[in-house]
Amino acid sequence: MGRAWGYRDFGAADVQEFFERPNPAPGPDEVLIRVAAAGVNPLDHHLRSGHVRELNGHVPFPHVLGMEAAGTVLAVGSDVTGLSVGDRVTGFALTGAGTYADTTLLLGASTARVPDALSDAWAATIPVAGTTALDVLDQLALPTGASLLINGIGGGVGIAVAQLARDHGLRVVGTGSTAKRALATATGAEFVDYTTGSVAERLRGHVPDGVDAVVDTVGGQSLRDVTPLAKQPSAVVSVGDASVTELGGTQVHRRLDRAGLERVADLMVQGQLDPHISATYPLTRAPEALALVEGRHAPGKLVIDLRR
Ligand SMILES: NC(=O)c1ccc[n+]([C@@H]2O[C@H](COP(=O)([O-])OP(=O)(O)OC[C@H]3O[C@@H](n4cnc5c(N)ncnc54)[C@H](OP(=O)(O)O)[C@@H]3O)[C@@H](O)[C@H]2O)c1
Incomplete structure (x- = not known):
């Protein structure tokens, strides 16, 4: 048995609870890991709310929260290649097993080994x-x-895109609240504070001829406000708002493969990508971490440390 944190039904934060669960058994394409750390993401509360039920899978309640984790492989499914018991790995819990737990299942094809140099x-x-x-x-x-x-x-x-874009030699302009200015400008980006007046007008001051592309991580009215800045609507890609297609843009196409995980790990080791983790929380304080992310203005990445 191990500790887990999740939700007993779809709903708001009051459906969340701690419980114990046995180690799940890996299917042929899965690996069982002992979780060392789990990332906190907006998708976690979207899944809990029941707004994206097609992504929840068909596992019985209670559901464990969390989509991503790093840890050590305890068992490997029969069809998984390239991973062995004892490997340090990172990957997606697309299995529905959740990651805010002492052990979980990751999808073998969406899991990669972690270089020693990475925490x-x-x-x-x-x-x-x-x-x-x-x-x-x-x-x-x-x-x-x-x-x-x-x-x-x-x-x-956003902060990960900014760093990769900088290293690709792009000119980056970013929007955020006042508290994010230092973080954004440290990547070399120009910064527009959306809390002080019309964001579209102030962006025009930076890029009077518009921009070659937009990456949107906010969605809603904010996406609608900035879309006219793109020289072509087809160059607007949203990572979170499917209605971007109504504006002529596209959603991000996710590959979820091992090669992508390995490339990102490599960029981190080479010093080209810092996830900007502002805090790690023990599992007992996971509700605090998720509440911050649910508030939509979290300070950088938040991580649950399962070893504490
Ligand atoms: N498709 C996928 O596979 C995928 C993967 C990852 C994420 N996503 C989605 O992408 C979105 C962002 O994810 P994330 O992990 O980056 O979330 P996050 O770390 O919680 O960041 C969201 C950021 O949005 C900023 N923000 C809120 N309102 C804003 C506005 N009006 N204008 C500009 N910035 C604003 C907040 O900072 P301020 O303090 O500056 O407001 C906050 O830093 C979520 O909807 C998530 O579900 C999708």
Whole structure:
């Protein structure tokens, strides 16, 4: 048996609870890991709320929260290749097993070994924010010197996109609240504070001719406000709002593969990508961490440390 934190039904934060569960048994394409660290993401509360039930799978309640984790392999399914018991890994719990737990199942094809130089906390942030940043920039395939607007530069995905875009030689302009200015400008990006007046007007001051592409991490009205800045609507990619297609843009295409995880790990080791973890929490304080992310203005990435 191990500790787990999740929800007994779909709903708001009051359905969350701690419980014990036995180690899940890996299916042929899964690996069982002892979790060292788990990333906290907006998708966690979206799943709990029941708004994206097609992603919850068909596992019985209580559901364990969390989509990504780093840890050590305890058992390997018969069809999984390239991973062995004892490996340090990071990956996606697309199995529905959750990651805010002492043990969990990761999908073998969406799990990669972690270089020794990477901490568990950093490794735990690779699957969601790290590979989303990689996927969205690969999708846009912008040439060096192109201009990119990151709507929501201060979040886990936004700050990762900013660093990869900088190293690709892009001119980056990002939006965020006042508290995110230092974080954003440290990546070399130009910063527009969306809390002080019309964001579209102030962006026009930076890029009067518009931008070659937009990566949106905010969605809703904010996405609608910044879309006209793109020279072509088709160059607007949202990572979180499917209605971007109504504006002529596209959603990010997620690959969720081992190669992407390995590329992001490599970028971290080479010093090109810092996930900007602002705090790690023991499992007992996971509700506090998820509440911060649910509040939509979390300070950088938050990670649950299962070893504490
Ligand atoms: N498709 C996928 O596979 C995938 C993967 C990862 C994430 N996502 C989605 O992408 C979105 C962002 O994820 P994340 O992990 O980056 O979340 P996050 O770390 O919680 O960051 C969200 C950021 O949005 C900023 N923000 C809120 N309102 C804003 C506004 N009006 N203008 C500009 N910035 C604003 C917040 O910072 P301020 O303090 O600056 O407001 C916050 O830093 C979520 O909807 C998530 O579900 C999708």
